[in-house]
Amino acid sequence: MGSLCLLSCGDISKPRAQEAPPHPATQVADCATRADVLGLSRIVEVDTSEGPLFGRGRKGGFDFLKDGEIVLTFDDGPSRSHTRNILKALAQHCTKATFFMVGRMAASDPAMVREVAAAGHTIGSHTWSHAKLSSLTADKAEEEVELGLSAVASALGAPVAPFFRFPYLRPNAAAVEYLKARHIASFMIDVDSRDFRSRDPAEVQKNVLTQLAGRHRGILLFHDIQPSTAHALPALLTELKKRGFKVVHMVPKQTAETLPEYDARAAKLIAHKMQAASKEPLAPRALTWQQSQQSTGDGGTEVLPWAHQRNTSSPLSTGSTASPTNEPATVPWYQKWFTP
Ligand SMILES: [Zn+2]
Numbered sequence: 001m002g003s004l005c006l007l008s009c010g011d012i013s014k015p016r017a018q019e020a021p022p023h024p025a026t027q028v029a030d031c032a033t034r035a036d037v038l039g040l041s042r043i044v045e046v047d048t049s050e051g052p053l054f055g056r057g058r059k060g061g062f063d064f065l066k067d068g069e070i071v072l073t074f075d076d077g078p079s080r081s082h083t084r085n086i087l088k089a090l091a092q093h094c095t096k097a098t099f100f101m102v103g104r105m106a107a108s109d110p111a112m113v114r115e116v117a118a119a120g121h122t123i124g125s126h127t128w129s130h131a132k133l134s135s136l137t138a139d140k141a142e143e144e145v146e147l148g149l150s151a152v153a154s155a156l157g158a159p160v161a162p163f164f165r166f167p168y169l170r171p172n173a174a175a176v177e178y179l180k181a182r183h184i185a186s187f188m189i190d191v192d193s194r195d196f197r198s199r200d201p202a203e204v205q206k207n208v209l210t211q212l213a214g215r216h217r218g219i220l221l222f223h224d225i226q227p228s229t230a231h232a233l234p235a236l237l238t239e240l241k242k243r244g245f246k247v248v249h250m251v252p253k254q255t256a257e258t259l260p261e262y263d264a265r266a267a268k269l270i271a272h273k274m275q276a277a278s279k280e281p282l283a284p285r286a287l288t289w290q291q292s293q294q295s296t297g298d299g300g301t302e303v304l305p306w307a308h309q310r311n312t313s314s315p316l317s318t319g320s321t322a323s324p325t326n327e328p329a330t331v332p333w334y335q336k337w338f339t340p
Pocket of ligand 1 (some may be wrong): 166
């Protein structure tokens with residue numbers, strides 16, 4: 001395949017990611033007997049070797065979910081003040097999610113990254129600084145992807161999933177090809193909580209349930225930097241259970257391979273942030289980049305290996321998806337969604 005490499009790709013096609021350790025199923029087993037929680041209906045192991053695209057995309061993506069199945073995803077964190085409450089809500093429902101972390105956020109609070117991982121959730125990356133890759137040069141786009149990946153992995157102290165989400169849900173062709181060459185899967189969304197537009201938890205719940213009433217399944221997007229989601233989640237998860245939705249947990253078959261050059265940069269940046277934080281022990285540790293202006297603020301029963309499919313064999317039906325939302329003037333700068 002003649003992949004279009006954004007940048008220096010000489011060393012990215014040879015070494016393959018190592019096999020991920022077996023997914024911990026302990027908590028799944030503990031929750032398997034509880035009928036009052038969402039739990040997990042199944043765990044899907046994703047083979048990212050060909051850089052698949054999941055969820056709604058302008059060019060389609062895999063749609064592997066059955067009716068009633070949902071995937072929970074949280075972007076932009078970690079944020080200590082909200083991520084921890086979200087972890088608590090997920091744990092109370094014995095369910096798992098995927099967190100697409102911003103490198104700068106992870107570097108500011110490695111302990112929070114480890115806390116998310118220790119709870120059994122999947123950790124992917126979301127660039128270094130939440131940059132819109134489509135507006136960057138190829139060199140800068142590579143830097144955003146690689147430094148973000150290295151920062152999240154360095155903060156965790158272990159390899160993360162080769163799962164990536166484009167900031168602003170803006171995949172551009174060159175970056176998609178670069179991620180493919182790096183054996184990293186890209187994830188779009190099917191259901192948008194729009195949690196950045198409101199402080200009202202009821203509004204977040206309504207957004208999710210209304211979209212699910214039309215689609216009946218999908219990858220759900222939340223932000224674990226948003227108080228509305230942190231407050232909405234307990235009741236929303238309970239409502240999803242009542243309505244019969246089933247959570248699918250995506251786990252990677254391989255871990256992401258980071259590049260030494262960026263690992264070294266990430267280590268320095270984390271060390272610098274930790275040193276700065278130690279001098280100001282009372283300072284908020286994770287809020288290193290501009291936040292929303294609105295913000296003050298199982299039972300897994302089976303593990304199914306994800307048989308890799310080409311995009312053309314399992315395209316997402318674009319005809320059945322909701323239109324992306326129009327963007328109001330009040331949307332925070334880092335949450336500008338694409339329009340068709
Ligand atoms: Zn984001």
